[in-house]
Amino acid sequence: MSTVDSKKQAKKSPPEKIEKAAPDKMTGAEIIIQALIEQGVEVIFGYPGGAVLPIYDEIFKQDKIKHVLVRQEGGALHAAEGYARSTGKVGVALVTSGPGATNAVTGLTDALMDSIPLVCLTGQVPSFLIGTDAFQEADTTGITRPCTKHNVLIRDQNELAEAIHEAFHVARTGRPGPVVVDIPKDIQFAEGDYKKAAKPAAQSYNPQTAPDMSAIEEAVELMAQAKKPVFYTGGGIINAGPSASKALRELVKETGFPVTSTLMGLGAFPANDDKWLGMLGMHGTFEANWAMHDCDVMICIGARFDDRITGRIDKFSPGSIKIHVDIDPSSINKNVHIDLPIVADAQLAIEAMLKIWKDKSHKPRARSLKKWWKQIDDWRGINCLAYKPSSKIIKPQYALERLRAALENDKRDQFISTEVGQHQMWAAQFLPFNKPNRWMTSGGLGTMGYGLPAAIGAQIAHPKGLVIDVAGEASILMNIQEMSTAVQYRLPVKIFILNNQWMGMVRQWQELLHGERYSESYTDSLPDFVKLAEAYGGIGLRADTPDELDDVIDQMLKTDKVTIVDVRVDQKENCFPMIPSGKGHNEMIMSPQAEKFDKKLV
Amino acid sequence: MAAPRRKKSKSVYAPGPKDVAVETHTLAILVKNEPGVLARVVGLFSGRGYNIESLTVAETDHDKHLSRITIVCSGTPMVIEQIKNQLGRLVPVKNVRDLTTYGPYVDRELALIKVTGKNEKRIEALRIADIFRARVVDSSLESFIFEVTGTTEKINAFIDLMRPLGLVDASRTGVAALARGETAIGGSV
Numbered sequence: 002m003s004t005v006d007s008k009k010q011a012k013k014s015p016p017e018k019i020e021k022a023a024p025d026k027m028t029g030a031e032i033i034i035q036a037l038i039e040q041g042v043e044v045i046f047g048y049p050g051g052a053v054l055p056i057y058d059e060i061f062k063q064d065k066i067k068h069v070l071v072r073q074e075g076g077a078l079h080a081a082e083g084y085a086r087s088t089g090k091v092g093v094a095l096v097t098s099g100p101g102a103t104n105a106v107t108g109l110t111d112a113l114m115d116s117i118p119l120v121c122l123t124g125q126v127p128s129f130l131i132g133t134d135a136f137q138e139a140d141t142t143g144i145t146r147p148c149t150k151h152n153v154l155i156r157d158q159n160e161l162a163e164a165i166h167e168a169f170h171v172a173r174t175g176r177p178g179p180v181v182v183d184i185p186k187d188i189q190f191a192e193g194d195y196k197k198a199a200k201p202a203a204q205s206y207n208p209q210t211a212p213d214m215s216a217i218e219e220a221v222e223l224m225a226q227a228k229k230p231v232f233y234t235g236g237g238i239i240n241a242g243p244s245a246s247k248a249l250r251e252l253v254k255e256t257g258f259p260v261t262s263t264l265m266g267l268g269a270f271p272a273n274d275d276k277w278l279g280m281l282g283m284h285g286t287f288e289a290n291w292a293m294h295d296c297d298v299m300i301c302i303g304a305r306f307d308d309r310i311t312g313r314i315d316k317f318s319p320g321s322i323k324i325h326v327d328i329d330p331s332s333i334n335k336n337v338h339i340d341l342p343i344v345a346d347a348q349l350a351i352e353a354m355l356k357i358w359k360d361k362s363h364k365p366r367a368r369s370l371k372k373w374w375k376q377i378d379d380w381r382g383i384n385c386l387a388y389k390p391s392s393k394i395i396k397p398q399y400a401l402e403r404l405r406a407a408l409e410n411d412k413r414d415q416f417i418s419t420e421v422g423q424h425q426m427w428a429a430q431f432l433p434f435n436k437p438n439r440w441m442t443s444g445g446l447g448t449m450g451y452g453l454p455a456a457i458g459a460q461i462a463h464p465k466g467l468v469i470d471v472a473g474e475a476s477i478l479m480n481i482q483e484m485s486t487a488v489q490y491r492l493p494v495k496i497f498i499l500n501n502q503w504m505g506m507v508r509q510w511q512e513l514l515h516g517e518r519y520s521e522s523y524t525d526s527l528p529d530f531v532k533l534a535e536a537y538g539g540i541g542l543r544a545d546t547p548d549e550l551d552d553v554i555d556q557m558l559k560t561d562k563v564t565i566v567d568v569r570v571d572q573k574e575n576c577f578p579m580i581p582s583g584k585g586h587n588e589m590i591m592s593p594q595a596e597k598f599d600k601k602l603v
Numbered sequence: 604m605a606a607p608r609r610k611k612s613k614s615v616y617a618p619g620p621k622d623v624a625v626e627t628h629t630l631a632i633l634v635k636n637e638p639g640v641l642a643r644v645v646g647l648f649s650g651r652g653y654n655i656e657s658l659t660v661a662e663t664d665h666d667k668h669l670s671r672i673t674i675v676c677s678g679t680p681m682v683i684e685q686i687k688n689q690l691g692r693l694v695p696v697k698n699v700r701d702l703t704t705y706g707p708y709v710d711r712e713l714a715l716i717k718v719t720g721k722n723e724k725r726i727e728a729l730r731i732a733d734i735f736r737a738r739v740v741d742s743s744l745e746s747f748i749f750e751v752t753g754t755t756e757k758i759n760a761f762i763d764l765m766r767p768l769g770l771v772d773a774s775r776t777g778v779a780a781l782a783r784g785e786t787a788i789g790g791s792v
């Protein structure tokens with residue numbers, strides 16, 4: 002493989018000697034800003050440092066791109082994710098070399114797992130110092146290679162514009178993901194030529210997006226024959242854009258089939274529709290998991306048969322014919338055998354299915370489908386999300402039910418983010434998701450600390466929207482410094498903490514699977530969240546008892562500043578239903594039966 | 604005081620999947636010759652726990668900046684399928700062809716083998732080299748370097764025979780392979 006041409010780099014003049022660029026030439030830093038503007042970037046989330054100072058200089062001199070100063074680079078990446086997920090655009094982060102880049106690694110991995118389009122510009126030490134263990138040098142492309150969709154170290158300022166354009170193209174095309182562009186400081190100073198973006202068709206990276214029509218016809222045939230069908234949808238539908246969700250709704254209307262979704266796909270299909278079964282998987286609903294287990298035709302669109310979805314593979318939907326639509330061929334046949342693979346963009350595939358369904362005047366098998374729905378209604382009758390209400394202590398589920406009620410009366414566009422833990426699963430179970438791009442959660446990586454910066458990113462993109470981070474008291478402390486960002490940019494993000502004083506999800510596993518040995522899952526010395534909010538310059542509210550809840554939620558919805566609501570909830574509540582890892586969909590444990598949980602079977 | 608005897612810990616979690624038969628495949632991968640591309644390919648194998656048995660790489664088209672990587676890898680059919688798809692996902696990868704399933708193909712390795720010894724052993728080494736059509740590319744009073752090409756099996760056999768005759772060093776290129784007939788993966792790109 003080609004190596005660095007060290008002679009060429011040594012010849013580059015040191016930065017001090019560079020004067021104003023010749024009229025037709027631009028400095029690397031100018032090229033970067035110009036390329037970002039050409040790509041339609043409106044916001045960058047970043048944090049300065051030595052190796053990106055020339056870029057910050059250019060940011061200072063212009064007003065087309067807004068820079069949001071976070072308080073830790075990790076926050077910049079999650080904020081860019083929240084921005085991307087809530088707009089469908091590419092999120093952009095800018096960080097310095099060394100520690101700036103290493104702090105970005107979690108967010109990059111998160112974006113890779115959840116297919117979020119990001120471009121992260123990292124500063125690098127000057128080319129002639131690379132490899133010398135220079136101050137704040139890190140092998141950024143080496144470190145981020147496995148956690149990005151693509152990355153590149155810039156070696157020549159004349160390649161800079163093209164590399165940035167390509168980064169955006171790669172980030173948003175096919176299965177979206179994060180791309181790192183690592184830019185040595187001398188290249189930010191050096192003069193070079195600007196190049197305009199090539200047309201997408203001229204790009205060398207062009208994954209297949211149009212479905213194979215004969216496969217679609219086969220799929221529609223299977224659907225028309227199905228007696229017990231189910232749509233299993235995922236984040237791919239959100240990524241394909243709002244028209245994909247629209248097409249899905251139409252296809253469901255035509256066929257009358259039930260729909261379930263992964264955590265990442267919530268909102269693609271409206272939760273208030275009677276065809277909606279709720280989320281599936283480890284903490285999915287009884288009816289969704291049983292429908293998956295018993296179906297005869299499974300139509301998976303934009304989901305990837307993750308282990309949290311399938312449970313034990315050899316018990317996963319044993320009797321079904323499986324159709325899998327995915328834009329990423331490597332997602333097909335990875336964990337589960339697929340009978341009919343279709344590599345395509347979700348929107349194009351659903352629209353094609355719809356067209357063929359209509360063209361051939363297919364009708365679903367009414368009698369079988371009616372029986373199937375009868376069965377599903379019986380499962381629904383179990384009322385799997387029921388919990389024991391209390392008038393003395395706030396049940397976390399109750400808190401979310403009250404939040405839900407309040408949201409139903411709020412006219413604003415609503416965006417929900419979460420941290421990771423029980424509260425995340427309860428939010429997925431209890432909050433209404435009726436539109437795509439309104440739900441931001443760390444699904445694949447499960448990153449505690451994601452929710453607040455993601456909410457900030459969403460609020461920046463939707464200044465008039467109502468943005469709520471449903472949080473746990475442990476998770477929120479992982480990126481609490483971003484309170485300061487929210488205050489600086491006057492972002493009225495609401496942080497709704499279900500404070501059980503435990504790493505609840507860890508405690509639940511320890512209770513059920515580790516003999517109730519609660520090793521290090523209780524947080525002593527938690528801060529006073531009300532005072533903490535005030536210390537940052539935000540608003541703090543607290544609810545200790547159920548009768549205080551409505552009023553506190555009401556106040557929260559009216560605040561014009563970042564607001565922390567400390568909801569003191571039941572410390573011992575568990576999140577059910579639960580499919581213990583290694584069990585099948587038909588082996589869920591339900592809340593009232595939790596005592597009967599057979600630890601030996603797991 | 605005696606330490607409490609540790610009970611054998613038993614996992615409360617389910618066991619992983621059972622083993623399935625493993626196959627060996629030869630993949631031809633055409634990549635854009637840019638810095639880091641080999642690291643990307645190798646990193647994919649190490650990161651996802653795939654097995655590489657042999658890997659060769661060199662630029663094959665200087666004008667188009669294309670390199671060809673030949674990988675011999677092993678895994679269950681599902682893993683092999685994953686390897687191909689994961690490779691296909693890498694941005695600088697232009698084409699991946701599984702020569703093992705594509706059709707008949709030719710595969711060759713080159714090896715340099717140093718054998719030291721005197722008298723009969725030296726003569727015997729030369730005789731065997733002749734049978735294998737290995738060439739002597741260096742010799743001293745007490746050593747030879749043989750150059751031998753052939754399939755991996757042929758080279759393994761040669762090495763096995765040379766071992767008792769004083770083999771002290773061996774350097775192998777790994778497998779280079781092309782599909783038989785007119786088809787090409789380089790031409791279409």
Ligand SMILES: Cc1ncc(C[n+]2csc(CCOP(=O)(O)OP(=O)(O)O)c2C)c(N)n1
Binds near residue numbers: 425473501
């Ligand atoms: C960065 C990170 N570290 C550790 C974990 C493992 N983990 C998953 S949930 C959880 C507890 C979260 O506690 P909290 O935020 O209070 O939420 P709760 O479960 O109590 O609702 C932990 C430690 C994780 N997901 N992410």
Ligand SMILES: [Mg+2]
Binds near residue numbers: 422473475502
């Ligand atoms: Mg907690």
